Amino acid sequence: MMHIIDRRLNPKGKSLSNRQRFLGRARKQIKKAVDEAIKGRKISNTDGGERIKIPADGLGEPRFVGDMTKGMRDRVMPGNKDFVPGDKIKRPPPQGQGQGGREGAEDGEGEDSFQFTLTRDEFLDIFFEDMALPDFIKKSIKEEVVHEYHRAGYNRQGSPSNLNLELTMRNSLARRLCLHRPRDEEIDQLEEQITALREKPAPTEKEQQKLVALLEELEKKQRKRRVVPYIDPLDVRYTSFTEIEKPNTHAVMFCLMDVSGSMGETHKELAKRFFMLLHLFLVRQYSKVDVIFIRHTHLASEVDEETFFHSRETGGTIVSTALEVMQKIIRDRYPPDDWNIYAAQASDGDNLNSDNARCQQILTRDLLPLCQYFAYVEVWDTHEAEMFPDDSNVTRLWQTYETIRESHQNFAVKKVTGPEDIFPVLHDLFAKDKTSEAR
Numbered sequence: 532m533m534h535i536i537d538r539r540l541n542p543k544g545k546s547l548s549n550r551q552r553f554l555g556r557a558r559k560q561i562k563k564a565v566d567e568a569i570k571g572r573k574i575s576n577t578d579g580g581e582r583i584k585i586p587a588d589g590l591g592e593p594r595f596v597g598d599m600t601k602g603m604r605d606r607v608m609p610g611n612k613d614f615v616p617g618d619k620i621k622r623p624p625p626q627g628q629g630q631g632g633r634e635g636a637e638d639g640e641g642e643d644s645f646q647f648t649l650t651r652d653e654f655l656d657i658f659f660e661d662m663a664l665p666d667f668i669k670k671s672i673k674e675e676v677v678h679e680y681h682r683a684g685y686n687r688q689g690s691p692s693n694l695n696l697e698l699t700m701r702n703s704l705a706r707r708l709c710l711h712r713p714r715d716e717e718i719d720q721l722e723e724q725i726t727a728l729r730e731k732p733a734p735t736e737k738e739q740q741k742l743v744a745l746l747e748e749l750e751k752k753q754r755k756r757r758v759v760p761y762i763d764p765l766d767v768r769y770t771s772f773t774e775i776e777k778p779n780t781h782a783v784m785f786c787l788m789d790v791s792g793s794m795g796e797t798h799k800e801l802a803k804r805f806f807m808l809l810h811l812f813l814v815r816q817y818s819k820v821d822v823i824f825i826r827h828t829h830l831a832s833e834v835d836e837e838t839f840f841h842s843r844e845t846g847g848t849i850v851s852t853a854l855e856v857m858q859k860i861i862r863d864r865y866p867p868d869d870w871n872i873y874a875a876q877a878s879d880g881d882n883l884n885s886d887n888a889r890c891q892q893i894l895t896r897d898l899l900p901l902c903q904y905f906a907y908v909e910v911w912d913t914h915e916a917e918m919f920p921d922d923s924n925v926t927r928l929w930q931t932y933e934t935i936r937e938s939h940q941n942f943a944v945k946k947v948t949g950p951e952d953i954f955p956v957l958h959d960l961f962a963k964d965k966t967s968e969a970r
Contacts, residue, residue, distance in 0.1 A: 554653065562657055680772040689769025702766035712759040713752035721749045783821040783865050785857050785874035786810070788839065791828040791848040793881035797912035802877035803840050805908055805953050809875060810836070812957065823860060827853035833860065850882045850928065851889040858897050867901045874898070875906045875960075880926025887931040899939050906960045907932050907944045 554561060614620065685698060728734060728742040786806050790799065810822060824839035825831055828846030831853040857874065865872060882890070899905060909929055925933070932944045945956045 683771045683773035685768040686771045693769045698768040782871045787825045787853045787876040789878040792845045798879045798910045801910040831856045854893045872902045880928045882928045911948045
């Protein structure tokens with residue numbers, strides 16, 4: 532019988548297995564509490580744990596208990612001075628059923644709450660559990676891990692197709708040399724000598740003795756050849772192959788951000804927070820997804836993560852330059868037949884009016900046919916949102932993208948006006964139910 536022992540270290544001395552069972556049993560209540568905690572949480576504190584409260588109702592496990600109002604019981608109560616065994620005592624009238632304290636709470640209303648701390652990994656697991664990369668117009672689903680076979684030495688057993696003839700014959704020769712197995716030339720030479728002596732009409736006594744000795748030697752060598760075969764099972768070697776998991780990164784996520792002069796610090800901060808959360812989501816849920824960062828002003832370039840989030844630039848705004856860089860990267864490194872391509876763009880909506888048509892052309896003609904999903908997030912600061920509360924007051928770029936959205940299912944546009952909007956927007960863009968509906 533196989534025994535599996537969980538030797539993972541328990542967090543802070545707690546029982547890891549019991550904790551996992553508790554999280555699974557109270558998943559619904561914990562998920563609700565996490566969603567409530569997210570609403571008042573800063574984006575900068577996303578990558579961390581959380582102390583949450585959930586109703587104590589429903590946390591108890593089912594169990595069988597005796598009915599306190601029925602049955603006969605014979606027991607001695609502590610402090611008894613008036614009764615002896617055999618006396619019958621009238622049962623007291625039913626009052627509380629052992630639920631004292633269940634209706635209390637800190638504010639005097641509702642039931643008691645159960646408070647505990649979720650670790651960083653537990654918090655992020657629950658927060659991201661209903662999110663996934665959308666699967667719009669996916670033509671094929673590729674495995675995240677492919678298995679390749681690599682040579683791993685030699686074995687004495689294996690498939691005939693893996694027989695290594697060179698090593699087998701080398702082992703056979705070494706064994707025959709060590710055991711002095713007679714060669715064919717030696718046998719042929721003895722047989723020729725024996726034949727020559729037998730053909731003599733009148734052999735002498737010495738020749739007859741030599742003939743007997745040769746016959747004995749021939750029989751000895753033939754017997755040794757039978758005992759020491761030309762190829763023995765010990766000589767056989769098969770080429771061994773081992774199965775190695777090779778990551779097959781089949782998805783790539785493009786992150787495009789406007790860093791021009793029209794993007795104020797508030798806009799850039801919101802965009803950075805959105806991409807930081809998006810990046811955290813991708814790395815956590817899809818560790819084998821490539822992430823490409825593209826920044827643009829009037830010029831666009833691919834940068835690393837550090838430069839994307841922290842470097843500062845100024846200049847005009849030409850959005851099409853970022854789309855062109857993305858198109859070039861796809862053409863050079865990510866063939867659409869082998870990769871599932873996703874993209875997210877953040878901007879304040881400012882762009883040259885003459886460039887909006889170019890953006891629409893690149894998206895509709897070149898990029899969207901290659902992408903599974905493209906999400907555009909337009910960031911506004913609080914003052915702009917208060918000045919233009921009407922949805923009709925939108926930027927030209929938003930109008931252009933809204934036209935694209937109406938005709939393309941794999942294109943989405945969202946607006947972010949404050950840090951509190953980033954979580955709902957991310958959930959809306961990458962909700963699992965949306966993924967299932969598109970399949």
